[in-house]
Amino acid sequence: MDWRRKIVEAFSQWIDHVEAAILASSESMRSARRLRLVEGRDGAFSAQASSDKASPDWPKEPIRIVDGRIDPAASASWAPMFNRARVELVLQPHRFMFRPLELPGRASDFLGGIIRAQIDRLTPWSAADAAFGWRPSSEVVNDRIIVTIAATARSLIMPFVNPFSGFGVESVIVSAPLQEAGSEAESIKVFEQKVKGAIDAHRLRRALVALLIGASALSVAAVAAAVIVGGDYRSERARQSASASQRSPRRSSSAAI
Template identity: 45%
Template structure:
């Protein structure tokens, strides 16, 4: 059964697809200038233009991007430079977290998925909340790939993207400057946004919607058919529900034992912690420099033994999760003279997965 909302959604997707196709075709027919905004240590930006990266002398105060837009005076000076251009904003490396990753060479075709899956482990953010990019180099001698990942929170780079998009840039590319350039690579691309194409697509979309207004007669016919047929099905559904309720009422007296068993199983599910989920939660919270030699689960308690660089910090990490509580050392923590690690013995209570009463 097709509803009015389904028709509107299909039409909206079709209009968006047509608008983006027309805009993309028009963009391919014109030359787009390239401008780079490189952030300096004092927070100002150097403006470069052209394939040779020539520095442009922008008159007025130093270029700064604060909030979601540039200052009024700076915006007036940059408007003619950035409007309709492909603008790359290169931020300082201090705004990003860099992590190395070594992979076998055969993983090159799956690098995007592998990096996305590793973001949760390598950075404090999830893959949805993080803005990240990477640079890879193949080491033929060892048949390995050396990957350098740069990541930060999306909320930290959004103001820079919005500020440049507000100045009329056609495309906004945001990159992270490498602390130490690798060969010819001085920055890692983090994101790319077609700001100008999106604005053109919105304007063209309004035109296409006006042209598609002639299909309103078909939508009205569909709504009428949906009301008639939907009413018939609604009546049949109410009749079936009524019969099911009657059958359940007749069967209720003989189901006391089954009801008691179901309630007991439900209570057991709420009260007994899940071992599999507890182990999965523990693997996500422990840092990379921590190794376990023993793991014991005794009822609702978990005991772990292993080595780490900072044993007291593990108590805080374990209790921050919703799966454990009352974490404590059940044996003394010792430090090896020849190693820079601590041998720990930690015990914690495993919380049930389900909240009682829900």
């Protein structure tokens, strides 16, 4: 029935809104450790702090990802660092395609939609198959801006992203460096996967559905109880009315005598 479908959609939208609000509030109160791993020319990843110096608390051995798995020799020492961390992977530039795009200056507020609509023209991939990001130029000349777009295939970066999902990370970010082993300001984020958030969202959604089902069951039970009590009350009133009606003729007969 159409009305049943509308009710289900309304409940689903309510759950989506509540879930998004709770997760957003949780993320704002939770500060995850940032761990930046830069891929070297040999394919190994090394830690890099914002100050371009590796933290002394971080393991010194590099991380290698082979056949979609983190080298076990490195994972044993790095596992505690991954827990509840936001891991950023800065891959080598040759893994990306860089394209300049000239746009009107007023387009700066709509770059996301503009680039997404043109990504299949600028790259060999569709928007669904590509991982891409952009960085606009800081200068506006003749009301025109130059946007640098970095893109690659999702299938190419997922073997680097997936191995971290089993270490309790908050999220995994993939960035394209504009320069070899560049600083954070010289890279473009092309992809982010919220691993911990996805697990939390799944658990939260199940809890909200269970809560909604429980509330519905209580409502049905309350309505049923009200109907039963109301029925008993009406039956008792009817019985009392009938009893009073039976006594009334007798009183009239006694008065007549």
